[in-house]
Amino acid sequence: MKQPAINTFRPRMRVLNEEQAWAIHHAALEILENTGFIMEHEPTRRMLLEAGCRTDQEDRVLMPARLADAALKSAPRQIALYDQQGRRAMSLVDDNFYFGTGSDTIFTIDLETGERRRTVLQDSGNFAKLVDGLENIDFSMSMGNPEDAPIEEIYVHVFAAMVQNGNKPICFIADSGKDIAKIHEIACLVAGGEDALARRPFILNYSEAISPLRFPINVMEKLVFCARKRIPICLPSGCNAGGGGPSTLAGAMALGLAENLVGLTIHQLTNAGAPFLFAPNVSVLDMRHTVVSYGCTEWSLTQAALADMRDMIYKLPVWSFAGATDAKTVDAQAGAEGMLSIITAMLSRCNFIHDVGYIESGHTSSLEMVTLADELVAMSRYFVDGLRVDEDTLALDVIDRVARNVGKGAIFLNDEHTFKHFKTDLFHPKLADRSRFELWHENGAKEMQQRCTEKARKILVQHQVTPKSEAVLKGIEAILAHKTYQRI
Amino acid sequence: MSTQEIYNAILAFDEVSVKAKVRAELGAGTDIQTILDDGLVRAMDIVGERFSAGDLFIPEMLKSAQVMKAGLELIKPLLTTDQSRSKGTVVIGTVKGDQHDIGKNLVAMMLEGAGFKIVDLGVDVESEVFVKTAAEQKADVIALSSLLTTTMPAMEQTIRITKAANLAVKTIVGGAPVSQAFAHQIEADGYSADAPGTVKLVKELVG
Ligand code: B12
Numbered sequence: 142m143k144q145p146a147i148n149t150f151r152p153r154m155r156v157l158n159e160e161q162a163w164a165i166h167h168a169a170l171e172i173l174e175n176t177g178f179i180m181e182h183e184p185t186r187r188m189l190l191e192a193g194c195r196t197d198q199e200d201r202v203l204m205p206a207r208l209a210d211a212a213l214k215s216a217p218r219q220i221a222l223y224d225q226q227g228r229r230a231m232s233l234v235d236d237n238f239y240f241g242t243g244s245d246t247i248f249t250i251d252l253e254t255g256e257r258r259r260t261v262l263q264d265s266g267n268f269a270k271l272v273d274g275l276e277n278i279d280f281s282m283s284m285g286n287p288e289d290a291p292i293e294e295i296y297v298h299v300f301a302a303m304v305q306n307g308n309k310p311i312c313f314i315a316d317s318g319k320d321i322a323k324i325h326e327i328a329c330l331v332a333g334g335e336d337a338l339a340r341r342p343f344i345l346n347y348s349e350a351i352s353p354l355r356f357p358i359n360v361m362e363k364l365v366f367c368a369r370k371r372i373p374i375c376l377p378s379g380c381n382a383g384g385g386g387p388s389t390l391a392g393a394m395a396l397g398l399a400e401n402l403v404g405l406t407i408h409q410l411t412n413a414g415a416p417f418l419f420a421p422n423v424s425v426l427d428m429r430h431t432v433v434s435y436g437c438t439e440w441s442l443t444q445a446a447l448a449d450m451r452d453m454i455y456k457l458p459v460w461s462f463a464g465a466t467d468a469k470t471v472d473a474q475a476g477a478e479g480m481l482s483i484i485t486a487m488l489s490r491c492n493f494i495h496d497v498g499y500i501e502s503g504h505t506s507s508l509e510m511v512t513l514a515d516e517l518v519a520m521s522r523y524f525v526d527g528l529r530v531d532e533d534t535l536a537l538d539v540i541d542r543v544a545r546n547v548g549k550g551a552i553f554l555n556d557e558h559t560f561k562h563f564k565t566d567l568f569h570p571k572l573a574d575r576s577r578f579e580l581w582h583e584n585g586a587k588e589m590q591q592r593c594t595e596k597a598r599k600i601l602v603q604h605q606v607t608p609k610s611e612a613v614l615k616g617i618e619a620i621l622a623h624k625t626y627q628r629i
Numbered sequence: 630m631s632t633q634e635i636y637n638a639i640l641a642f643d644e645v646s647v648k649a650k651v652r653a654e655l656g657a658g659t660d661i662q663t664i665l666d667d668g669l670v671r672a673m674d675i676v677g678e679r680f681s682a683g684d685l686f687i688p689e690m691l692k693s694a695q696v697m698k699a700g701l702e703l704i705k706p707l708l709t710t711d712q713s714r715s716k717g718t719v720v721i722g723t724v725k726g727d728q729h730d731i732g733k734n735l736v737a738m739m740l741e742g743a744g745f746k747i748v749d750l751g752v753d754v755e756s757e758v759f760v761k762t763a764a765e766q767k768a769d770v771i772a773l774s775s776l777l778t779t780t781m782p783a784m785e786q787t788i789r790i791t792k793a794a795n796l797a798v799k800t801i802v803g804g805a806p807v808s809q810a811f812a813h814q815i816e817a818d819g820y821s822a823d824a825p826g827t828v829k830l831v832k833e834l835v836g
Contacts, residue, residue, distance in 0.1 A: 245778075247778055247805060247806045259778075286777075286778045286779065286806075288778070292782065295779060316779070351728050355728075357728060357753075384731045385731060426731070428686040428688060429683060429686055429687070430823070431687055431823060431824060504805055
């Protein structure tokens, strides 16, 4: 009888036990019941009070645990995202992980001059194109807050730039209920109508609550808009240890989770079953330079903890970060910090992993860093796939064959088994250099950063993005110019 | 017994000890100006130096300011009006459209620790409110914080109407997207990249 195959163990990591996870969760609920929050959006406030919240003498809204529990139950466990051509691109659920860039940086490193300069619209287009051309990067964010776009509609313009230059799913930012409606309009155009977009969303909104425990009007407008339209949304807060939250990670997490649970509750009360991506951002405030870090080991630890809490308690896909750094250039620090966050995000099975390609603590974006991260993701991906053990991979017959014929010209390298397996069973780096010294020297003794620059340049020149139809492009131009256009 | 012990207690972040030592010096009849200069102020100078050298962290700097203040409270009633006058008034806030306040709060706290009176207007503050408050408070400095490129124009606007109001007030700006060049361009009187630098800057402008 044929025996069942040996299961492959896919390496993964846990950083919390059940007791720790529940203690943090209970702390979050206690924050909501005892400390409460400031709700500046009147309609939402009314809705919360009607649902069972009350206010204290300082007018803070206090929320009972049962509301959070109910919201956790009604939010969908899986969020499906599609690409801009309507093909299923991501299943945000359980153990699946996807990587993408970040939003709004102030500066970027110019690919031609190496200079750090303010970002322009073209940069957001370039990042979208690079993402489109990279195998291991799954979604786009704007990577810039361009100097040359009109400020009132800056998020509409960067969204258009991303749509014009790539087809992968987009995580977008908006300022308020106003510009988000315009962005939605462009998205409908791309997807072929509002229904089509709701059925096959390629967009996810990223908005933020204000730590500690404050919910401004514009943020609530976006949350309610997305809930109603069933656009997936995440609403992390910046409860960084020592800055937006206490300097101890458990407390900062509890605070961030409390803020997330408020967002989720409002979202589910508005439209039960609408998709919501969970988890706060818990990085640290560097105590020497007062910078919120994007390369610290603490952020990796807190998001691994959140992934554990997802499995044990929340059952909702989680938002996280990786492939970013505090370094000012794509140097050894960038590589080390980028890799630490990527491999741990993957080992802990974070789901929607953004900020790939951020350098200088999120103030600057780098096409080279995204390119480097693409390879780091591939390396980590190989690792996480685990080690397949079966008759074929144990290869006893091959060992026997070669060992017995060593003297007679047999080597593993030219064995049929090697030919069949080497390509798929081994990892072949594209950027990491393994050449012998002489060849490396002959080829210009290039460092990793140079190779990343060259690859990024090559993709920007050679990669062909499947273009949008003429009607869609014209429609976008019309929306940007505030003119009427032919609806699809 | 000497003012050296007060100095040492501040560097040890020990509030109880600072109070005890200040009381002891007062009891021993030590000159108030000596307690102030050789004990309290000298300790804060060295704290600043050690921070710049990277030997102290921000919470230690804030703590030492707190400890020094506890000692100062004890001698305050005995100071002449000249000695106890605040170094100046700073109206601070995050500009319209911007909700970031961690950096602004830190700047405010360190300025306060350095002896300035702080009027904190919070976040999302209208330009007019800065100017009105500065006039009412006879402020020496308006300090504007902005963390978003999209709210940088609100800084320019605030400085424009401040200038139009003809107040004897200096304007300073800061926050992640702000630079010395931008400060120059919008005709702000000063810029600093961080909180300790802001203390130095304000001392220069007001001193
Ligand atoms: C924490 C944080 C938040 C928190 C803020 C919580 C709070 N209570 O403040 C939350 C989550 C709410 C938030 C929201 C948003 N944020 Co934010 N945020 C940050 C983050 C991670 C850290 C900021 C911080 O607190 N730093 C720590 C403090 C101590 O440093 P600091 O603020 O720079 O202040 C120091 C100096 O700048 C200086 N300084 C500050 N003020 C002043 C004033 C004067 C007069 C002087 C002289 C000096 C000075 O001294 C300070 C102390 O040393 C930064 C990225 C980063 N690493 O900096 C993004 C960042 C600033 N945010 C950004 C964005 C885009 C947003 C959102 C639009 C995101 C969204 N999707 O909604 C919203 C906007 C909300 C709004 N309308 O304001 C962008 C801005 C990019 C840009 N081009 O403008 C950044 C750079 C991140 C990024 N790359 O996307 N954010």
